[in-house]
Amino acid sequence: MDRKGKGKSVARKRKTDHDSAVAGALDLFWRQGYQGASTRELEQETGLTRFTLQTTYGGKEKFFLKTLDTYLDNAEARHFPDPETFSLDDLADWFREIASAERMPKIEDAGCLAFNAISSFDRSDPEVNDRIERYLTALEGRFVAIISRAKTEKVIQSEVEPEEAARLLICLLLGLHTIMKARTTDQFPQSYAEAAVGLVEGWKTPLATPESW
Amino acid sequence: MDRKGKGKSVARKRKTDHDSAVAGALDLFWRQGYQGASTRELEQETGLTRFTLQTTYGGKEKFFLKTLDTYLDNAEARHFPDPETFSLDDLADWFREIASAERMPKIEDAGCLAFNAISSFDRSDPEVNDRIERYLTALEGRFVAIISRAKTEKVIQSEVEPEEAARLLICLLLGLHTIMKARTTDQFPQSYAEAAVGLVEGWKTPLATPESW
DNA sequence: GCCTTTTCTATCCATGCGGATAGTAATTGA
DNA sequence: TCAATTACTATCCGCATGGATAGAAAAGGC
Numbered sequence: 001m002d003r004k005g006k007g008k009s010v011a012r013k014r015k016t017d018h019d020s021a022v023a024g025a026l027d028l029f030w031r032q033g034y035q036g037a038s039t040r041e042l043e044q045e046t047g048l049t050r051f052t053l054q055t056t057y058g059g060k061e062k063f064f065l066k067t068l069d070t071y072l073d074n075a076e077a078r079h080f081p082d083p084e085t086f087s088l089d090d091l092a093d094w095f096r097e098i099a100s101a102e103r104m105p106k107i108e109d110a111g112c113l114a115f116n117a118i119s120s121f122d123r124s125d126p127e128v129n130d131r132i133e134r135y136l137t138a139l140e141g142r143f144v145a146i147i148s149r150a151k152t153e154k155v156i157q158s159e160v161e162p163e164e165a166a167r168l169l170i171c172l173l174l175g176l177h178t179i180m181k182a183r184t185t186d187q188f189p190q191s192y193a194e195a196a197v198g199l200v201e202g203w204k205t206p207l208a209t210p211e212s213w
Numbered sequence: 214m215d216r217k218g219k220g221k222s223v224a225r226k227r228k229t230d231h232d233s234a235v236a237g238a239l240d241l242f243w244r245q246g247y248q249g250a251s252t253r254e255l256e257q258e259t260g261l262t263r264f265t266l267q268t269t270y271g272g273k274e275k276f277f278l279k280t281l282d283t284y285l286d287n288a289e290a291r292h293f294p295d296p297e298t299f300s301l302d303d304l305a306d307w308f309r310e311i312a313s314a315e316r317m318p319k320i321e322d323a324g325c326l327a328f329n330a331i332s333s334f335d336r337s338d339p340e341v342n343d344r345i346e347r348y349l350t351a352l353e354g355r356f357v358a359i360i361s362r363a364k365t366e367k368v369i370q371s372e373v374e375p376e377e378a379a380r381l382l383i384c385l386l387l388g389l390h391t392i393m394k395a396r397t398t399d400q401f402p403q404s405y406a407e408a409a410v411g412l413v414e415g416w417k418t419p420l421a422t423p424e425s426w
Numbered sequence: 427g428c429c430t431t432t433t434c435t436a437t438c439c440a441t442g443c444g445g446a447t448a449g450t451a452a453t454t455g456a
Numbered sequence: 457t458c459a460a461t462t463a464c465t466a467t468c469c470g471c472a473t474g475g476a477t478a479g480a481a482a483a484g485g486c
Contacts, residue, residue, distance in 0.1 A: 010431080010432085010483065010484050010485085011430075011431035011432035011433075011482080011483060011484070012431075012432045012433045012434075012481070012482040012483055012484095013432085013433080013482075013483070014432085014433065014434095015433085015434085031335045032335060033246065033248060033332065033333060035246060035248040035249045036248050036333075038472075038473065038474085039473075039474055039475080040472085040473085040474095049433075049434065049435080050474080050475075051433070051434070051435085051476095051477095052432095052433070052434085053474095053475095054474085054475065054476075055432085055433085056432095056433095059474075059475075060474065060475090115332075115391065116332075118391055118394055118395045119246065119328075119329075119332035119333075119391070119394065120246060120249075120332075122244045122245060122249075123397050132395050132396075136395065136396075161411075164404075164407065164408045164411055165408070167404060167405045167407075167408040168385070168408040168409065168411075168412060170388065170392070170405070171384070171385050171388030171389055171391075171392060171405055171408065171409065172381070172384050172385060172388055173388065174387070174388035174391040174392065175383065175384030175385055175386065175387035175388030175389075175391070176384055176388075177391075178328065178331055178332070178384075178387040178388070178390075178391060179383070179384060179387065181331055181332060182331045182345050182349065183349075184336050191377075191380060192380045192383070192384055194377065194380075195377045195378070195380040195381040195384065196381065196384065198374075198377055198381075199381060199412070223453065223454055223455085223461080223462085224452075224453055224454070224460075224461035224462035224463075225451070225452040225453055225454095225461080225462045225463045225464075226452075226453070226462085226463080227462090227463065227464095228463080228464085251442075251443065251444085252443075252444060252445080253442085253443085253444095262463075262464065262465080263444080263445080264446095264447095264463070264464070264465085265462095265463065265464085266444095266445095267444085267445065267446075268462085268463080269462095269463090272444075272445075273444065273445090
């Protein structure tokens with residue numbers, strides 16, 4: 001039945017709330033992948049018990065999907081570039097921040113769990129596919145909006161095609177995530193991000209560009 | 214002892230040779246990831262037996278590494294862009310081909326197994342890390358060489374910095390692989406590759422550029 | 427202060443995993 | 457043709473996995 005709303009008793013409280021469980025799971029899934037993260041490890045990293053994982057989430061995969069949903073909600077609300085306000089410079093900074101040193105140890109936004117879903121599963125599970133599609137579509141929409149607006153405001157070179165540029169940025173972002181997973185410890189990710197930054201800044205109209213690369 | 218060279222008998226022949234085993238393994242690892250590919254599935258897809266996997270390769274991970282080595286050898290020799298001869302147009306075509314429709318069903322070069330190594334493992338295994346480093350370094354070298362040569366030949370805009378551009382291309386390539394894994398069935402990968410193509414062609418000197426974007 | 431509800435702990439289970447082993451079938455040099 | 461060598465088949469093993477279950481423990485309603 002409807003367990004919320006007319007519950008007679010509130011009963012025992014969970015040790016770990018959903019959000020912090022998601023935070024722990026995100027980190028583990030990112031490091032180990034879906035298959036590589038065992039339910040026992042999830043217990044340790046999230047604070048959840050395998051019992052709770054089963055009863056309130058419905059098992060490992062359902063929990064992963066729920067984590068992914070929560071993560072995407074949060075990413076869209078707080079970490080995706082804002083289509084209303086972002087300038088090209090903001091977009092360039094946004095790329096720079098993704099690979100920033102402060103963020104490197106604890107990755108918690110910008111699509112890493114979506115990246116994980118892509119690499120951990122083949123496309124046989126529609127539940128997973130839907131989330132991936134949601135991620136890519138939403139991100140593409142943001143990029144297109146920002147670039148289109150920049151174009152109408154004449155701060156971008158007119159040859160730049162918003163849809164094509166958006167796809168370029170998506171490739172760049174996914175590639176950046178891959179690099180961040182490939183080279184965790186050193187300064188490489190930043191230099192790669194700088195390449196992306198340079199690309200975006202190169203789009204600016206010559207007038208607005210003092211000297212980029 | 215040295216089993217080749219002075220073997221007394223040649224004994225029973227393997228049903229499956231190394232190369233076709235590698236080909237099958239490549240496909241399976243790409244679809245399922247390292248952890249997601251079981252040794253039983255490897256038997257079916259490669260034609261190897263679990264016995265052979267154990268005795269001549271030394272187990273699943275060793276076999277993966279051997280596959281990765283063979284694959285990287287082949288990729289460097291045949292599929293990486295040639296630093297001696299590639300023009301910018303060749304480079305653009307090279308990107309276009311990666312996501313081409315003919316290639317999509319059977320991915321067999323251009324770094325997908327390296328991508329796999331990145332996403333399937335954390336960086337705790339030096340054996341894996343070495344291969345990833347080899348892949349990234351070799352690829353970066355190719356890109357830098359091609360762009361540098363184009364620059365000396367004045368067919369590229371002088372503002373383009375070879376090292377930075379190479380990193381951009383690596384991000385793009387890795388992102389393209391991610392997209393190919395994310396959206397397997399449709400025309401998306403091509404359109405993403407076209408974005409990369411457009412970028413490379415945009416580097417050409419205005420003189421050499423009839424009309425790209 | 428009990429009752430109900432929910433989570434906790436602690437097992438237990440069946441399954442699939444990577445790997446090991448023993449006996450059989452090929453293959454070739456001597 | 458026999459001995460040596462290697463791969464094959466078939467089975468077995470210990471282990472880790474995701475999941476299930478049965479009390480015990482918390483926590484608020486009445």
